[in-house]
Amino acid sequence: MRKPLLGALLAVLLLGAGAAPAMATSHDAGAPTKAAGTAATVQAKVQAVDFAGTVALSNCSGSVVRTPASQPSDPALVLSNGHCLETGMPAAGQVIVDRASTRTFSLLNSSGTGVATLRASKIAYATMTDTDVSLYQLTSTYAQIQSSYGISALELNTTRPVQGTAIKVVSGYWKRIYSCNIDGFAYQLKEGSWTWKDSVRYTSACNTIGGTSGSPVIDNTTGKVVAVNNTGNESGGRCTVNNPCEVDQNGTVTVRQGINYAQETYGIVPCVSTGSKIDLTRPGCTLPRP
DSSP: OOSOOHHHHHHHHHHOTTOGGGSOOTTTTTOOOSOTTOOHHHHHHHHTOSSTTEEEOSSSEEEEEEOTTOOTTSEEEEEEOGGGOTTOOOOTTOEEEEEEOOOEEEEEOTTSOEEEEEEEEEEEEEEOSBSOEEEEEEEEEHHHHHHHHOOOOEEBOSSOOOTTOEEEEEETTTTEEEEEEEEEEEEEEEETTEEEEEEEEEOTTOOOOTTOTTOEEEETTTOOEEEEEEEEOSSOOSSBTTBOEEEOTTOOEEOOTTOEEEEEOGGGGGGBOGGGOBOTTSTTOOSOOO
């Protein structure tokens, strides 16, 4: 799990106070890749991926998100990981719905500066079964956030991501943007007692660290959220905590040391009803139920 880890914090100290993890490199910030013939409009969309709408949690990253059907008057939702909950990591098989919470989030603008403190009213949904996701409902509406701070929510894509897609993993905790591609998908991803299905596997350039958990994974072309960053194999361990393994349809186990993963988010969209309520009985909603 990509929570803040002692090793990650030590690395920052070795780099020096205020050093690189709080800043994006030119490549991270969306500089053109070697595909020089890319259309200018696509380039512009790549460059538009920044920190606006992301949030920093006390222990993780996250983002203010909406579905295509969300209304300005709806309470805003914050997306992060299930393992980032302030109450601790849910057990395998556990699903949390509508639990009161007063957790706070630092809202970032495009340059990564904190411009507001947002507050939750509840954990609308959280689990580490089949996926690793948390959704907090805020006391602020989308319209209030937009009018007060000029920041729009990131939109959840409605379809499964595609192999080869250029993406950015935007960490509000570290104020750092990672750039890579979707390398493929893990039929099952096992870590400790948890199992996640159809997980996104990054190419090696997205070398995410502790604190990037919950970061939105954004499609460079559409600017929409296609997944939520959650883990990586740190030391080559086999299916242990901080060392997830891939299991295919035949039960074959593959360990990819240094490779990181995310959980798809398109399946969240059918589960969000009027007023940002999570309704697990809605048609098309396949999120695990309590």
